[in-house]
Amino acid sequence: MISIQDLHKSYVTGNNSLHVLKGLNLEIKEGEFVSIMGSSGSGKSTLLNILGVLDDYDKGNYYLSGKRIWGLNETQAAITRNAMIGFIFQSFNLISFKNAMENVALPLYYQKVSRKKRNLIAMEYLDRLGLKDWAHHLPSELSGGQKQRVAIARALISNPKIILADEPTGALDSQTSLEVMDILKEVNDQGITVIIVTHEHDIAALTKKIIRLKDGVIGEIITNGDLQNYRNRLTQE
């Protein structure tokens, strides 16, 4: 699904150049449930943006579903995102003047699905996330957890292969965070690859694989079997 070799990414601001990713290698297979961890500024969001075809990279290879992502123009990038990827953000990023249903339906608008049809599908997704009764509410009338569920529904509606979530629980309390993780697990159970960025260990421990970024490369990969082990180690740290 995702195959990355020797990925480099620098940010250039004025005369300064900040080398964030320094020859990173990574394989993620279809249906995996992965969390990316690392200290602040280690490049987690940077990596996720590249994975999501939101940003480009300087050097190396990134294959998504066997296709190399390189030198795409904005239109091609948009098509790739629309067809392959669902995004979930820490601050939800719902469109404030659209109600929940319209927000969920938005990706289908870009696929030129008719209003009636896409609203119908959006209602199905809202129903699945237990938000049917909130369909006609504006984001400002929803709680954080509800907003994130709307955002998840929006990420799911275009039937993506991958869900990318940057700190999806960052703005939620622990109870709501667990609910959201439950939903993401269900999503993953349906075969969709889920990749989340988080710096909360409990959240990361709910995924099946933890990737730790360190010094611009992958410092450690902890897989399913080691998770219990990992949890113990955390408590010691």
Add this chain to the structure above:
Amino acid sequence: MFDLDRWNEIWHALAKNKVRSLLTAFGVFWGIFMLIVMAGASNGLKNGIVEGVAKFATNSCFMWSQQTGEPYKGFKRGRQWNMESDDITYILNNVPEVEYISPKNFGSRMNGGPNTIHGLKSGAYNVKGDYPEYIKIDPYTILQGRWINDMDIRDKRKVCVIGEKVFEQMFDAKENPLGDYLKISGVYYQVIGVIRPETNININGRAEESIFLPFTTMQQTYNMGNMVHFLAVTAKKGTPVSVVEEKVKSIIKLRHSIAPTDVQALMSINIEEQFKQISGLFIAIGLLTWIVGIGTLMAGVIGVSNIMLVIVKERTKEIGVQRALGASPRTIITQIMLESVALTTIAGYTGLSMGVGLLELVSKIIDSQPKTGNEVFFRNPEVSITVAVAALIILVLAGLFAGSIPAKRALMIKPIEALREE
């Protein structure tokens, strides 16, 4: 472009941000409203003046005598002189370009106090002596009876034609004035006709408040000899009035021993020239209207562009989200451009309709006023359909223009930058 769904989306975006949309729209609304109202007003002025003078023979000129301005042939400067009846016959025989020539004399004036009596009623009117030809130059509607004819002139009949006001004031409404007598400055004249002027042009007082005698009758009863006060001349088709004017003037000067270079002895007005000047004035007013109107409109459009820019900035995040969700740059551009076009067009159309509505209203009010004979130099303020359509096309283009800069700006927003957490 005609994707209903897209328009739905645009309508949503605009309607959900009402205040912003309204503010943006107002500049354009005002621009087009002003343009239409000003264009209509200048048209109204034009229509009013054209209607006021339209029936007047534009191929005409008028002349009258004054003291001489130069010594000539032994005569001193400042000599009093007059045109004479013989001049008319001479001109008719010697200037083939002349179409009509009509002398006119002035008797007692209405501001000289009451001069007309009918039974117990009396009034003050302008008394004029005219030729049959005069109504071919300055047309009158004959309400009753007839206008002066050749027989009246030849026989110096004691008859008169009266203006509409004279009839209303000197007779009862149901009274038949024809055949009745008016005593004017002590002499009885039989009324042969009642007229209403068709133009707003007045020579020595308003026609509806005037009494017209046969020219020769006036010369006789007022002891004017063969003196001529005033001359109206029209040129035959194809001859410029100025040519006829010059020919007639030089003949008259020659016949009365006036220096050919004397500019004050024989004054004249060339209506054709006056008309040209008025037309020039209208062209200038029209031009000004468009310059000011388009200027205002441009200001409105720039306002739209500016506010759209602010909107794009405000909506950076929204645009970032849309792009993350797979909106192509094209979708974003068309969205912003169409929002801008929709705004300008709706605002412009509203301005257009309200402008036209206002003009209609003014037009109705003016039309509903009774025609008092007062100079209403304002009629049918209107804008042509071409102007309206042109304005709408300009608006759509303006909207596209106004949207293009913010749209470009929106494209430069990278989704990641828009989405970065603050």
